[in-house]
Amino acid sequence: MKIFPGFLSRYVSGTNMYHDCLFLLTGVVLAFGYDDLSKNKVATQSTTAVSSTDDFIASNAVDRDITTCMRASPIGKSSVDKTVWWRVDLGGVYNIYSANILFKNYVGYESRQRGRFAGFSLYISNNGSMDNSSLCYKDGPQLPSLNFTTTCITSGRYVTFYNERLDGVSYPEGYTLSLVYTELCEVIVQGCQASGVYGRSCAQPCPFNCRDNDCHIKEGTCFDCAPGWREAVCNTKCNAGWYGLNCKQQCSGHCRDNAICNHVTGQCDGGCAAGWRGVLCDKVCKDETYGNSCVYNCSGNCLHDYPCNRQTGQCDMGCKPGYINAFCNEHCPPGYYGYECKKACSGHCLNNTVCDHITGTCTNGCLAGYVGKLCNDACKEGYFGQNCLHACSSNCKTCKYTDGTCSCQAGWKGSNCSTVCIKSFGENCLYPCSKNCVNQTCNRFHGICQFGCESGYHGQKCDKEFLSTSCLSAVSSGFIGATVSACVIIAMVVLISMIRRKGVFISKPNSSNPKDATYAEIENQRSGDSTYQELSVTTGQELTGSQPDKAYQNLALQ
Incomplete structure (x- = not known):
């Protein structure tokens, strides 16, 4: 049991002995109850009464010697000061059960001392403040006992005694109004030095989920619960869909697979549902991301650059030109391009490559015979080949725009119509000269025998026999x-006519085309087996060609 120094040598008068006995009983309670939190702790006060030996310092109230008391300068009507305070720093925040104050008594002056003590306030706080939130006890209107104890179950570091006598204020009967000295002999703050415990022996641990491990020092109930817990001893989780301090925060509702958020943190422990992100899954996916916790990237090919669906990643408005399927992440099939891949490529890209799936252009150029971005324009007439840079031969009747191969005009043959007909005539030299022509040689344009007919035949093409x-x-x-x-x-008669007429025959020009230009052909043929030349044209007939493209006219008199 704790016995305070000097107690036995204290006053023997009836009144003082009464108070001393009370204080002794308090000491006995302290010895077997809560911890003494204020003993020998740092104390301060607003003023100190004048003394040559510093007998009235603030620490006297916590030295556990009832013969030494603090004393402040007087307050009241005749005093300069109107308020007074004394404060002890417990050195840390503790759970407090009660406060006991022993106010100094003088033999025969107990009523006066109670009048000086009357009206005080007791504050307990973490920062020394004195406001309604930290008020532990307010005395009045009855006069207090000089050995005063109040239960004040709270927590704090600073315990402050405060009193006042203000001018113009009416105070209850019995209050001392002048020369009000504050004399505190002992201030005992009872509680538990260890944190997280409760009970008279401070041996019971507070419930696990009490906020800051702080509970009612007597009952063991929690003042507040840690986030995620509720009820008096904080042993019940928040209701489903709620979390946090006092279970007042609502879950986002976007946890994956409709899971309930963590009752403590509000987080979705299994991740976010499709389209949501963030610690609490309360933020939508950023543009171009989608899926559970927004971990997937959109294709970037949605029509008009719309963002994809944040849940599915699909392009709800369709795809940009050149792309297909719900996600717009596939190119058009080979040979197609454009919006919804409905346009067919020209099929004329160089090396048979596929056209661009977006624009349909042939990025490497066109096949021979085609031009344009899409390679869908054939070379204009008279040109052929790569980029249509090559001109067709002038001897071509028609020219293939891909490789320049020709259908030849009369008198020419070969792939580019650069070879003249030999023993043949007409377009592409398709027709052989008559075998009845001398040396089987004929005009390459129209097939008239150039050097006359073999014996026994006559006519322009020597296709008629003599009669x-x-x-x-x-x-x-x-x-x-x-x-x-x-x-x-x-x-x-025939012989005389031949002698009188020379065998010279002239053909007039009838075309400006060099290929069809007319020219005179002189034909005077002898035959070893014949003594005359038969003419196939009646005397007086006009000397003209039967076709505009024939270069020769074989004339004869008959």
């Missing part, structure tokens, strides 16, 4: 003499 044999066979044997005579006369 001499037929004529002789037609004369009857009775008129052989007359027939022979007639034949001799006819032959003489």
Whole structure:
């Protein structure tokens, strides 16, 4: 049991002995109850009464010697000071159960001392403040006992005694109003020095989920619960969908698989539902991200750069040109391009490469014979090849725009119509000269025999036989003499006509085309087996060609 120094040598008068006995009983309670939190702690006061030996300092109230007391300068009507305070620093925040104050008594002056003590206030706080939130006890209107104890279950570091006598204020009967000295002999603050415990022996641990491990020092109930817990001893989780301090915060509702958020932190321990992000899953995905906790990137190919669906990643408004499927992450199939891949490529890209899936252009150029961004324009007439840079031959009737191969005009043959016809004539030299032409040589444009006909044939193409044999066979044997005579006369007439006329025949020009330009051909042919030249044109006939593209006119008199 704790016995305070000097107690037994204290006053023996009845009144003082009464108070001393009370204080002794208090000491006995302290010895077997709560901890003494204020003993020998640092104390301060607003003023100190004048003394030559510093007998009235603030620390006297916590030295556990009832014969030494603090004393402040007087307050009241005749005093300069109107208020007074004394404060002890417990050195830390403790759970407090009660405060006991022993006010000084004088033999025969107990009523006066109670009047000086009356009206005081007791504050307990963490910072020394004196306001309604830290008020532990307010005395009045009855006069207090000089050995005063009040239960004040709270926590704090600073315990402050305060009193006042203000001018113009009416105070209850019995209050001393002048020369009000404050004399505190002992201030005992009872509580538990250890944190997180309660009970008279300070041996019971506070419930695990009490906020700051702080509980009612007597009952063991929590003043506040740690986040996520509720009820008096904080042993019940927040209701589903709620979390945090006092379970007053609502979950976001966006946890993955509709899970309930953590009752303490509010976090979604299994991650966020599709389209949500953040610690609490309360923020939507940023643009171009989607899915659970927004960990996936959109394709970036949604139509008009709209963001994809934050939950599914699909492009709800469709795809940009060149892309297909719900996510717009696939190119058009080969050979197609554009919006919804509905346009077909030209099929004329160089090396048979596919066109660009977005624009349809051939990035490496076009096949021979085609031009334009899409390679869908054929070379204009007269040109062919890569980029249509090559001109077709002038001898072509038609020219293939891809490789320049020609269908030739009359008199020419070969892939580019650069080879003249030999023993043949016409377009692409398709027609052979008549075998009845001398040396089977004919005009390459229209097939007229150039050097005359073989014996027995006549005509421009030597395709007609002479009728001499037929004529002789037609004369009857009775008129052989007359027939022979007639034949001799006819032959003489023809011979005289040939001598008088020269075998020169001229053809007039009828075309400006060099290929079709007319020119004169002189033909004077002899035959070893024939003594004359037969002419196939009747005397006086106009000398003209039958076709505009024929270069020769074989003329004869008959």
